[in-house]
Amino acid sequence: MQVDELSKFGVDERIIRKIKERGISEFYPPQAEALRSGVLNGENLLLAIPTASGKTLVAEIVMLHKLFTGGGKAVYLVPLKALAEEKYREFKTWEDLGVRVAVTTGDYDSSEEWLGKYDIIIATSEKFDSLLRHKSRWIRDVTLIVADEIHLLGSYDRGATLEMILSHMLGKAQILGLSATVGNAEELAEWLNAKLVVSDWRPVKLRKGVFAHGQLIWEDGKVDKFPPQWDSLVIDAVKKGKQALVFVNTRRSAEKEAGMLGKKVRRLLTKPEARRLKELAESLESNPTNDKLKEVLVNGAAFHHAGLGRAERTLIEDAFREGLIKVLTATPTLAMGVNLPSFRVIIRDTKRYSTFGWSDIPVLEIQQMIGRAGRPKYDKEGEAIIVAKTEKPEELMEKYIFGKPEKLFSMLSNDAAFRSQVLALITNFGVESFRELIGFLEKTFYYHQRKDLEILEGKAKSIVYFLLENEFIDIDLNDSFIALPFGIRTSQLYLDPLTAKKFKDALPQIEENPNPLGIFQLLASTPDMGTLSIKRKEQESYLDYAYEMEDYLYRSIPYWEDYEFQKFLSEVKTAKLLLDWINEVSEAKLIEAYGIDTGDLYRIIELADWLMYSLIELAKVLNAGGETIKYLRRLHLRLKHGVREELLELVELPMIGRRRARALYNAGFKNVNDIVKAKPSELLAVEGIGVKVLERIYRHFGVELPLLKNIKDPDKPEDKPKEKPKPKKGTLDYFLK
Ligand code: ADP
Known part of the structure; x- marks a missing residue:
């Protein structure tokens, strides 16, 4: 099929022209089959073909055609942040046709209303799920969902999120699933009410x-x-x-x-x-x-x-x-x-x-x-x-x-995922009764695959009990669900309800004995935080450490026969890592001492940051004392920046991270006031503070850089407007000239 033939399907000439500008004149056979499947008329499609055989191009055409003919918005779901960035760069090329492209990942506690101005929105599944929970207004305008790597529906820890998004959007928006070849593509297509194009054709x-x-x-x-x-x-x-x-x-x-x-x-x-x-x-x-x-x-x-x-x-x-x-x-x-x-x-x-x-x-x-x-x-x-x-x-x-790949199985069977999704249905999606809950769950791939109402009801019941018992929800005299503030906030924060329960249970102890180690061990003990693995030879020293710090912990130390013993030690290890981090141990030392890689360190900090934020938000809902909240907020800032208390003021400045803040502090510039009063030359003498950094700080204070010239110290020989050699490009002198 020639690219030109797209016009027969009513595809706008401008779209066709842009594809040809990329040097593509003919579609690969599975692309052609996909484009002829009815997807351009709004039908759902599951496209299961090998990588690099042009799935993205099909998705681009479907998105653009949809936007040009029906308006609305297209959401492109990816499993990883890195992929979101990759797709963003690719789709941005459509902006010359007036299509606005945005990418959104991270921060699960925001409705991101700014996205309303965009036509193509690229998001990770988790992010889009959190946007659904926040009821972002623009979501009602979504007319197309592209689910990239849809076979990850079968992945243990992430699959359920994607499945629930699709269950929500089925019937409300057109769905295009892009998949690797899987054992039961037919079953998946059936669930999605989609045409199926399967092929093992490859361009090479x-x-x-x-x-x-x-x-x-x-x-x-x-x-x-x-x-x-x-x-x-x-x-x-x-x-x-x-x-x-x-x-x-x-x-x-x-x-x-x-x-x-x-x-x-x-x-x-x-x-x-x-x-x-x-x-x-x-x-x-x-x-x-x-x-x-x-x-x-x-x-x-x-x-x-x-x-x-x-x-x-x-x-x-x-x-x-x-x-x-x-x-x-x-x-x-x-x-x-x-x-x-x-x-x-x-x-x-x-x-x-x-x-x-x-x-x-x-x-x-x-x-x-x-x-x-x-x-x-x-x-x-x-x-x-x-x-x-x-x-x-x-x-x-x-x-x-020669073998066939495995079948995909719904991962709603994973309790953590199920718990979190059932809570969201009640607190965020207006499900009012157990009947209604089951009614929704019947739309899932989980049910489509098993068709066993009894098991589904049994599972749902035990979760509803858990949610009732722990005051996430309540029930009125007519057996209608009532979403309680604790439940609503837990769901918006995108937490596993079990994490929220742990926070709630520990709150009285936090109020009584607030301290970083206890709090970090609590964060590390939640199912939302991946803990570090612990080697056999490390066990004893972490156990010793735990005993030494016993008074700071909010739980008792388990006996070694307990099944949770090992997990506890790895939580202590994670907590100690975070403690070292806020005490300004260098990244290199942390990586070495804890046997991790750089990427792990930042992932752990990022997770702890989100959990700390969530702990504060839940403490507010649970009416914790003002002093406790204040304490937690400061600890959160220390965690975010990896600094001791005394640097908190400095790290608020632009471009000042833990290292530069420490250097400034040690050089005697201990707060913002010291910096305002200092001469630029004095600041420039501090390690890590160059002109660029200084420029940003001054701008932050509302002082534009040309003024730097005016606050120079006339007593200093180098500042005297004498016959100086012409400054070299890239040097401070050149900059100040
Ligand atoms: P997938 O999404 O299936 O992994 P991509 O869409 O990334 O594959 O395609 C891989 C490469 O093939 C891209 O560089 C894309 O521009 C190119 N490509 C796609 N379709 C065609 C085509 N019909 N003719 C030539 N190149 C194509």
Whole structure:
């Protein structure tokens, strides 16, 4: 199907022109099938095709066509913040047609009314769910929901959110689901009342095989010989002028393999490549995780995992796309979304370790990794190779290459998700009775899949009891639900009701004995906070620490036989980390002492920040004393900025973080007043305070920078308007001239 043929479906010429401007004149077969399915007439569609086969373009056309013909708004749902940013950059190109594009993630306690001005809104599922709960006014204008990576409906901790959003929007807006190939696409389409387009067509041909001790056995039975170690597959690819992407099961393996592979591909780099890589490595900020990265990056290798900061991840992705990084090792999170194809994909591990011991990685996930092979426009063919270690090659072939991916299952079965969603239905979505609640739940994929009313009712009942017992809701004489302020706020704050209950139960103790460690342990004990894992050899010292600090904790220390013992210790570890953070222990030290990566540190702080905010909000609803609220607010600020009490005033200034604030304080500038009174030259003498920072601070005070000239100290020799040499660009003198 030619792009021009879109006009037959009433698609505006301007949309067609823009697609052609991208150099696309013909649609891929599954795209054509999707566009002909009725989706352009407003029908729901589930499009299950491999990655990189052009799902996004279909979504763009459907969104634009909808906006041009019917107005309203399109919401594009993604599973990760990083993907939201990626899509935002892509969709922004439509702004020359007058379409306004916005992205919204984070902050779950806001209705974001400003989004009303936009036509395409990109959001993570969690964010959109929270917007639904806040009843943002513009939501009634939403006429289309695109659910990207809709197969994540089956993911344990996130799936239920997406499922509930779709249950809310079904029948109210058109739905376009974009999915990887799953075992039961028909069932999902049926639930969505959607047409189904399934295909395994790919823009680049794909060759799949299994590598076992030097033999590369292709799916068609052909065999290629290699040296016995699998790393020969990487070196072979790089020698061919191509790249390799290696999936492994842990972060540490990713780092270790990147180190080893780097040593081997280093000599295959050209001089300019080596120079560029060195520059890239030098541009990275120094911290323990980045230091490991820098070391491998100069060799043309890198690792990609959730422990990296966002800036580093983007840098690696860009350098890999550019072809500069020759081999990238990654944990499976990379296969989830980020568009990073490679000529050769090598899957080193098909098993992983979790709380339940070793288990096979699902076919769906392995096939997502396989799908990364082959770079459109660069490769005629992509290669995906699974490495057999102790496994029999033919079994791997059967399961992962010829096998069908798993079926998706509703994750409303996850209690935490169910609890939170039932509360939201009652407090935010006006569900007034148990009947009505069941009526709504019957619209879910959970019910569609099981058709067992008894189980559904049983589950719902036990949650309703929990909510009643803990005063989230009440019930009147006619058995109608009454949403109580505590319940309403819990739901708006996007908390698991169990978290809110823990906060409520601990509040009297907080009032009596407010202290950071007790509060942080409380935050860490909630189901909304992921805790750090604890190693066997660390257990004793954290137990000692807990005993030492027993008077500060709001709970008793469990006995080691208790099932919660281990979890408790990891909560103490998390609490101690946060305590160190607000006592200004450096990031590098924290990362080392707690055995985490940079990305983890910031994730933990971000989570604790949100939970601390929520604790304050709930304390207000529960009528906590003014002194307690004041205490919590200050602690929240310390947590946000990672500082001791005395720096709180300074960190409120623009561009002043924990490090600069400490430097200013130690130099004698202890509050805003000291800074106002100080001479610019004195401030500039403080470590980390450059002209840019000073400029922002002065602007904050309402003093524009040219005035800097006027507040110069005439007694200082360098300030005298004498015959000075011409200032060099980029220097302070140049700036002040
Ligand atoms: P998906 O969303 O399925 O992972 P994308 O939409 O990101 O895939 O498409 C991958 C790449 O293919 C993009 O660079 C896109 O511009 C390009 N592409 C999409 N459709 C076509 C087409 N019909 N012809 C040529 N290139 C296309």
